[in-house]
Amino acid sequence: MKLNSLIALATCALTLTLTAADKDGFTSIFNGKDLTGWAGPVDNYEVVDGAIVCKKGKGGTLHTKDEYGDFVVRLEFKVPAGGNNGLAIRYPGQGDTAYVGMCELQVLDDTAPKYAKLDARQYHGSAYGMVAAKRGAQKPVGEWNQQEVTVKGMTIKVVLNGQVILDTDLSKVDPETFMGKSKHPGLARTKGFFGFAGHGDAVAFRNVSIKRLD
DSSP states (O other): OOHHHHHHHHHHHHHHHHHHHHHTTOEEOOOSSSOTTEESSGGGEEEETTEEEEOTTOEEEEEEEEEESSEEEEEEEEOOTTOEEEEEEEEOSSSOHHHHSSEEEEEEOTTOGGGTTOOGGGSTTOBTTTBOOOOSOOOOTTSOEEEEEEEETTEEEEEETTEEEEEEEGGGSOGGGSGGGOOOTTTTOOOEEEEEEEESSOOEEEEEEEEEOO
């Protein structure tokens, strides 16, 4: 098949996917052009080729201006070699979302040699420091991944490239087993902001849409 035909088919498929998402009640929360609708350390992020990118050496939690309780979020992400970031779930707007928010879902280059000896609860898709996600579904560094996250009450389900990598109820996890026995004061939060917890690496996010479930 000719290249032009392949491109046309891909464009059509993307259009159908976005249309289906709209019909399912999802709303885009990133316009692909600028950071309108986002708050936090906006100067530490930029929009490059239609994606939100954490500036190298910068970070902090860029978050929505609207708060969410129960929701489903769909997005695409791409990590550079050794890339590290996170999804902020029910973030209060300040502090370390891994602890003061309900949780941080790790976004990580699982293949990087420097991460070979991490705690299992620090790899991609994990509820940071609390519950480990399954590994092996992430695409090679530099390729776009599709991810869906469903948050209901204290349950979280993460689907990466069509595979369920996390499906857990955080209320059933013994705090004594948390990594480093660290406290998570925000664990029981019922609402908060959604965002990206940058850690100085140029991790990119695009096609971000969300649906409220409450």
